C-alpha cells in the first residue's frame with residue numbers, strides 16, 4: 001500500500017506552490033506556508049495562487065496557512081522554497097517545531113549572503129539530526145504548472161530520502177531522478193542563474209547561436225571547475241541539474257535571471273530592473289558571492305569576472321566578452337576519464 005505523507009512546503013512563491021500541488025495531486029496532504037494572510041485565504045477559497053501562478057488549479061489536499069507552526073505540525077517531510085537570503089531565518093525556527101525524523105529538502109537555488117554557504121550546509125548546521133536533501137533540475141515553475149513534462153533530481157546522502165522523495169513527487173508529467181552528490185546538484189542550480197543573466201545580455205545584443213553555444217559550454221566548464229573545489233563530482237554537471245538546468249535557464253525568456261540579463265543588455269540600469277521585479281532572481285546575489293569565493297580559492301572563472309565587470313565596473317559588454325574569451329584556458333574538456 002502507498003504511504004500517505006503529511007508534507008509542509010515553506011514558501012508560497014511559484015516554485016513552492018507548484019511542488020506542493022504535485023505532491024497533493026499524488027494523494028498526500030500538503031500545507032503551504034506563506035506570509036500573506038490575504039493570499040493564504042484566497043488560495044484556500046479559490047484554489048488558485050493568483051499572485052504567482054494565476055490560472056493554475058490547486059488540489060483540495062493543499063491547504064495554505066500563515067502559521068509556520070501549523071504548517072509543519074506532524075509533517076514527516078518539509079520542503080523549503082524561500083530565497084537563499086531568507087533560508088536560514090526560516091529553517092532556524094524548525095528545531096522547536098519538527099521531529100528529528102522529519103526529512104527536510106531544499107528547493108532553493110541560491111547562496112547565503114555573507115559567506116558562501118549552500119542550502120544543504122545551512123540545513124546540516126541548523127538541523128544536524130534530520131535526514132536532508134536538495135531537489136534541483138530544469139524546472140521553470142510556470143511550465144510545470146502548464147503540465148509540460150519536466151524532470152528533477154533529488155540528491156541526498158541517504159538512499160531512503162531519495163527513494164521517499166522519488167515516490168512522493170514522481171508522476172507522469174514530473175519525473176524524478178536520484179543522485180548522492182548534494183553539492184554538485186545544488187551548485188548546478190545556483191550557479192546557472194549567473195550564466196542565465198549573461199545569456200540574456202547576449203540575446204539582447206543579438207549574439208549568434210555559435211556565440212551563445214560557446215558561452216553555455218564554457219559556463220558548464222567554469223561551474224564544474226568551481227564545484228569540484230567544494231567537493232562536488234564534475235560528472236554531476238552532465239545531468240539534469242547541471243547541463244539540463246543551464247540549457248533551460250540560459251535559453252528561456254520565462255527565466256527571471258535571463259529576463260534580468262535581457263533588460264541589462266537593452267541598457268536598463270540594474271537598480272531599475274530589480275526595483276520592478278516582484279519575483280526572486282537569485283543570480284544577482286550569487287554573482288558577487290561567487291566572484292569573491294572563486295577569487296579567494298584561486299579558481300579561474302572568466303565569465304563570472306566578465307559579468308561582474310559589466311554590472312559593477314561599468315565596462316562595455318562587447319569589450320568584456322571579447323577579452324574574457326581570449327583569456328580562457330585552452331583546454332576544452334577538463335575532466336576526462338581515460
Ligand SMILES: NC(=O)C1=CN([C@@H]2O[C@H](COP(=O)(O)OP(=O)(O)OC[C@H]3O[C@@H](n4cnc5c(N)ncnc54)[C@H](O)[C@@H]3O)[C@@H](O)[C@H]2O)C=CC1
Pocket residue numbers: 011012013014015016034035052081082083084086089090107108109110139140141142278279280282
Ligand atoms: N520559479 C522557478 O521556476 C523555480 C525556482 N526555484 C528556486 O526556488 C526558490 C524560490 O523561488 P520562487 O518560488 O520562484 O520565488 P518567488 O519569488 O516566486 O517566491 C518566493 C517566495 O518566498 C517568500 N519569502 C521571501 N522571503 C521570505 C521570508 N523571509 N520568509 C518567508 N517567506 C519568504 C516570498 O514572499 C515568496 O512567496 C528560489 O531559490 C528559486 O531559485 C527553483 C526551481 C524553479
Ligand SMILES: O=C(CO)COP(=O)(O)O
Pocket residue numbers: 109137138139140141193196245248249254255256257258280281282
Ligand atoms: O531555476 C529555474 C529553472 O530551472 C528558474 O529560473 P529563474 O529563477 O531564472 O526563473
